[in-house]
Amino acid sequence: MAITKSKRYVNIIDTTLRNGEQTAGVVFSKHEKIRIAKMLDEIGIPEIEIGTPSLGAAEREIIKEIVKDSFNSKLFVYCEAEPENIEYAVQCGAENVIINISTSDIHLKEKYKKNKTWVINKLKETIRVARQNNLNFIVSAEDATRTDLGFLLKLISIAKKKDAYRFRICDTVSKFDPFRTFLYISTISNATNFPLEVYNHNDFGMATANGIAAIRGSAVSLVVSVGGLGEGTGNAAMEEIVMALKYLEDIELGIETSKFREIAEYVARASSRAIPVWKAIVGTNVFAHESGIHADGVIKNPKNYEVFNPSEVGLTRQLVVGKHSGSHTILHKFKEFDIELTDKQANEILTLARAMSIDLKRPLFEKELMYIYNEYSKKNKSRKEQEVES
Amino acid sequence: MREIDLLTEFSQKAGTEIDLKNIKIDDTTLRDGEQTAGVVFANDEKIYIAKMLDKVGVHQIEAGIPTMGGDEKEAIKKIASLGLSCSVLGWNRAVKSDIDASVECGVDAVAVSISSSDIHIEQKLRKSREWVLESVKTSVDYAKSFNLYVSVNAEDASRSDMEFLLKFARTARDAGADRLRYCDTLGILDPFETFMRVKNIIDIIGMDIEMHTHNDFGMAIANAIAGIKAGAIYVNTTINGLGERAGNAAFEELVMALKYIEGVDLGFNTTLFRTLSEYVARASDRILPTWKPIVGSNLFVYESESKASGILSNPETYELFNENDVGLERKVILGKYSGVNTITYKMGLLGIKIKRKEAEELAEIIRDKTISFKRALFDSEIIDTYKSYKGRSGKSKEAKRKVSDGNNKK
Numbered sequence: 094m095a096i097t098k099s100k101r102y103v104n105i106i107d108t109t110l111r112n113g114e115q116t117a118g119v120v121f122s123k124h125e126k127i128r129i130a131k132m133l134d135e136i137g138i139p140e141i142e143i144g145t146p147s148l149g150a151a152e153r154e155i156i157k158e159i160v161k162d163s164f165n166s167k168l169f170v171y172c173e174a175e176p177e178n179i180e181y182a183v184q185c186g187a188e189n190v191i192i193n194i195s196t197s198d199i200h201l202k203e204k205y206k207k208n209k210t211w212v213i214n215k216l217k218e219t220i221r222v223a224r225q226n227n228l229n230f231i232v233s234a235e236d237a238t239r240t241d242l243g244f245l246l247k248l249i250s251i252a253k254k255k256d257a258y259r260f261r262i263c264d265t266v267s268k269f270d271p272f273r274t275f276l277y278i279s280t281i282s283n284a285t286n287f288p289l290e291v292y293n294h295n296d297f298g299m300a301t302a303n304g305i306a307a308i309r310g311s312a313v314s315l316v317v318s319v320g321g322l323g324e325g326t327g328n329a330a331m332e333e334i335v336m337a338l339k340y341l342e343d344i345e346l347g348i349e350t351s352k353f354r355e356i357a358e359y360v361a362r363a364s365s366r367a368i369p370v371w372k373a374i375v376g377t378n379v380f381a382h383e384s385g386i387h388a389d390g391v392i393k394n395p396k397n398y399e400v401f402n403p404s405e406v407g408l409t410r411q412l413v414v415g416k417h418s419g420s421h422t423i424l425h426k427f428k429e430f431d432i433e434l435t436d437k438q439a440n441e442i443l444t445l446a447r448a449m450s451i452d453l454k455r456p457l458f459e460k461e462l463m464y465i466y467n468e469y470s471k472k473n474k475s476r477k478e479q480e481v482e483s
Numbered sequence: 484m485r486e487i488d489l490l491t492e493f494s495q496k497a498g499t500e501i502d503l504k505n506i507k508i509d510d511t512t513l514r515d516g517e518q519t520a521g522v523v524f525a526n527d528e529k530i531y532i533a534k535m536l537d538k539v540g541v542h543q544i545e546a547g548i549p550t551m552g553g554d555e556k557e558a559i560k561k562i563a564s565l566g567l568s569c570s571v572l573g574w575n576r577a578v579k580s581d582i583d584a585s586v587e588c589g590v591d592a593v594a595v596s597i598s599s600s601d602i603h604i605e606q607k608l609r610k611s612r613e614w615v616l617e618s619v620k621t622s623v624d625y626a627k628s629f630n631l632y633v634s635v636n637a638e639d640a641s642r643s644d645m646e647f648l649l650k651f652a653r654t655a656r657d658a659g660a661d662r663l664r665y666c667d668t669l670g671i672l673d674p675f676e677t678f679m680r681v682k683n684i685i686d687i688i689g690m691d692i693e694m695h696t697h698n699d700f701g702m703a704i705a706n707a708i709a710g711i712k713a714g715a716i717y718v719n720t721t722i723n724g725l726g727e728r729a730g731n732a733a734f735e736e737l738v739m740a741l742k743y744i745e746g747v748d749l750g751f752n753t754t755l756f757r758t759l760s761e762y763v764a765r766a767s768d769r770i771l772p773t774w775k776p777i778v779g780s781n782l783f784v785y786e787s788e789s790k791a792s793g794i795l796s797n798p799e800t801y802e803l804f805n806e807n808d809v810g811l812e813r814k815v816i817l818g819k820y821s822g823v824n825t826i827t828y829k830m831g832l833l834g835i836k837i838k839r840k841e842a843e844e845l846a847e848i849i850r851d852k853t854i855s856f857k858r859a860l861f862d863s864e865i866i867d868t869y870k871s872y873k874g875r876s877g878k879s880k881e882a883k884r885k886v887s888d889g890n891n892k893k
Binding site: 114115116117118119120121122145148149151152173199200203204206236265266267268269270271272273275276279295296297298299300301302303305306309321322324325326327329330333336337340341342365366367369370371372373374376378379380381382383384386387389390393394396397398399400411413415416417447448450451453454455456 | 491494495517518519520521522523524525551553554555602603606607668669670671672673674675676678698699700701702703704705706708709712724725726727728729730732733736739740743744745768769770772773774775776777779781782784785786787789790792793796797799800801802803816818819820847850851853854856857858859
C-alpha cells in the first residue's frame with residue numbers, strides 16, 4: 094500500500110513582489126521591493142517574479158534596479174500577452190518574462206470579448222516579440238482549470254514549439270481539490286511531456302494541498318508567495334510549500350528555512366498585514382502549548398506534538414499558563430524560575446491560575462504567575478504560623 | 484510510474500465512486516477551539532456561539548470538557564439544556580470519572596479520547612498498547628451504560644501503526660462505539676495519504692469515521708475532504724479554524740468547499756458565516772485576517788485592472804460564489820494596479836462621468852499617489868485628485884481669464 098515517494102527536484106517561483114503586491118490595498122516601496130528580493134535570493138529561492146513592467150515608470154525603475162544587481166535567483170517579470178508589454182520588459186533589462194493570457198471560455202467571452210483564435214494570435218504575436226529580444230519565457234494560462242482541455246493542450250503545444258521555458262496552469266478561482274488537481278496535471282503532463290508549473294489560490298483553504306497534489310501529478314514547479322500574500326485569499330504560502338515538501342513528501346529544496354519567520358515579518362510589515370499568530374509554519378502560536386495534555390506531552394518529549402523544531406523556522410517554543418493548563422505545566426514553569434514545587438502546591442496554584450485566567454479571559458503573564466505564587470506562599474506561611482501559635 | 488498509476492486510481496475513485504451524501508459537521512470551536520493557547524471564552528460567549536452554530540445548521544456541537552469542572556461544567560450544562568436541534572457532545576479522556584462529569588452535564592453524546600500512536604503511548608501516557616485497548620473497552624462500555632452516543636477518538640492516529648490502529652478501531656466498534664474519530668493531531672498527512680489510510684480502516688472495520696485534521700502544513704481542509712471521499716461521514720471543524728498551533732479545519736471553508744467544489748450542499752445558512760466568524764474572532768481575541776478564505780473582508784474588494792475588468796463584466800469570471808452568500812460586501816478600490824476600466828467604474832460610483840483619455844491620465848496620477856502613500860486611496864482622496872486634475876487641465880483658460888480681469892482693473 095505504501096507509496097514510494099520519488100526523490101526529485103522541484104522548482105518554486107515566488108510571486109510576493111508581483112501577485113503579492115497586486116493584492117487590493119497593498120503597495121511596496123522601492124526599498125521594500127529590493128529588500129524582499131534580496132531576502133528571497135539569500136535563502137535560496139530559485140526563481141522570483143519581481144514586478145509588472147507595464148505598470149508605469151516608477152515600477153520599471155524598481156525592476157531595473159533589481160535586475161542590475163547580482164542575484165543567484167532567476168528573475169522574472171510579468172506581462173499580459175501584448176507585444177507592447179514585452180517592449181517594457183526589455184526596457185527594464187529583464188531576461189525572463191511570464192506571458193499571461195486567459196484561456197477559459199468565460200474569460201474570453203466576458204473579459205476579452207474575443208474568441209479562441211484571437212487568444213492564439215495574441216499569444217503568438219507576443220511570443221514572437223519575446224523571441225526577437227532573446228527573452229526566456231513562461232506561458233501562463235489564466236483560469237486554466239475552467240478551460241476546455243483540448244484548447245489548453247493546443248496552447249501548450251504552441252509554447253513547446255516556440256521553446257517556452259515552462260507552461261503555467263492557473264487555478265484562478267480555486268476550482269479544484271487535490272484529487273482533481275492531480276488528475277488534471279498528470280493527464281496534461283502525460284499528453285504533452287512539457288514542464289508544467291501550477292499556480293493556486295486559497296479560496297477554499299486548499300492552495301498548499303493543491304500545490305502538493307500538482308507535484309505528485311508531476312508538475313515541476315509551483316508559484317508561491319511569502320505568507321500566501323496575494324489577491325483575494327492569496328496564493329500557496331512559500332513557507333508552507335517548502336515545509337510540506339520536506340516533511341510530507343520527502344523533497345528537500347535546500348532552502349534556508351531558519352529565516353522564514355524573519356522574512357514573513359518583513360513582508361507582513363511592508364504589506365501592512367499582521368501575521369496571524371496561528372499562521373501555519375511561521376505564526377508565533379504554532380509552538381505555544383497551553384492545554385494540560387499537549388504541554389505535558391511536549392515537556393516529556395517535543396516530538397509528542399511537534400514535527401520539527403521551532404528554531405528550524407526561526408521561532409521559539411512557549412508554554413502558556415491558562416484555563417486549560419495542567420499541573421505539569423505549573424511544575425515546569427516554576428522550575429524555570431528556580432522554584433521547586435510539590436505536586437500538592439502545583440495543584441493548588443493551578444486552581445488559582447485557572448480561575449484568574451477565566452476571569453481575565455486570557456492566559457497569564459509570568460509576572461502574574463509569580464504574584465499568585467507570592468500570595469499563595471504568604472497565606473500558607475501565615476496559616477502555618479497561626480497553627481504554631483495555637 | 485507505479486506511484487502515478489496508484490494515485491490516478493485513487494484520484495479517480497475519489498472523484499466518482501463515493502457517495503458524498505449524509506455528511507455531518509461536528510463543530511469543536513468550544514472545545515478544541517478554546518483549548519488554543521491563549522484563548523478563553525466567557526460562559527455567555529460559549530452559550531451564544533452554541534446557539535449560533537445551531538442556527539446555522541451544525542449537526543453536533545462539541546461543547547467542552549466537563550471534567551474540568553467549575554465554569555466549564557456550568558457552561559456545558561447550560562448548552563445541553565438549551566433545547567438545541569443539534570446534538571451536544573462532551574469531551575473526555577478514556578476515564579470513568581470524566582464520563583461521569585459528562586453525564587452530570589446532561590449531554591447526549593461523548594467523545595472518549597485516547598492516544599493510539601506508540602510515541603504518545605510510550606512518551607506521554609507511559610503505558611502499553613494493551614492498556615490503551617483495555618481503556619477503550621471499559622470507557623466505551625461505561626459510556627454506553629448511560630445510553631450515550633459515543634465517539635472514540637484515536638489521538639495521533641496519523642502516527643499510529645496501522646495494524647494497531649485497526650485493532651483499536653475494532654475494540655471500539657465491538658464495545659459498541661458509534662464512530663471513530665481519526666485525528667491527524669499534528670497535521671502531517673497529505674490528502675492522498677489521508678484517503679488511503681481512512682479507506683483502509685473503513686474497508687476493514689466498517690464503522691463510521693470522523694475526520695479531525697490540523698493545519699500545520701496548510702492541509703486541514705484538503706485532508707478533511709480526502710477523508711470524506713474515502714467514506715468518512717463526520718468532520719470535526721472550528722469557526723475560523725481556531726485551534727491549537729496552526730488550528731483545525733475551518734468550518735466555513737469546509738462547508739463552502741463541499742458546496743462549490745464537491746457539489747454537496749449541507750443546506751447551512753451560509754449568510755450568517757461572516758457574523759459568526761466575527762463573533763468568534765472577538766471572543767477569542769484574534770483578529771479575522773482580511774484575506775481569510777470565505778469570510779475575510781477583502782475577498783470581494785477589487786483593485787487590479789485585470790480582475791476588475793472581468794468582475795465588472797460578470798462576477799463569475801473570478802468568483803464561484805457571491806458576496807451575499809457569506810454575508811460580505813463588494814467594493815472596488817483604486818490603487819497601484821488599477822487601470823482605465825477600474826477608474827471609470829469607480830468614478831461613476833462617485834457620481835463623476837469621465838472620458839477614456841481622462842481615465843488614462845488619472846490612472847497615472849493615482850498610481851503615483853498610491854506608491855507614495857503606500858496604500859490604496861480613500862474615496863475622498865480620489866475625488867480630491869480628480870478635482871485638482873480637472874483644475875490643472877482647465878488651468879490655461881482659468882489663467883487667461885484672471886490675466887484679463889487684472890488688465891481690466893488696471
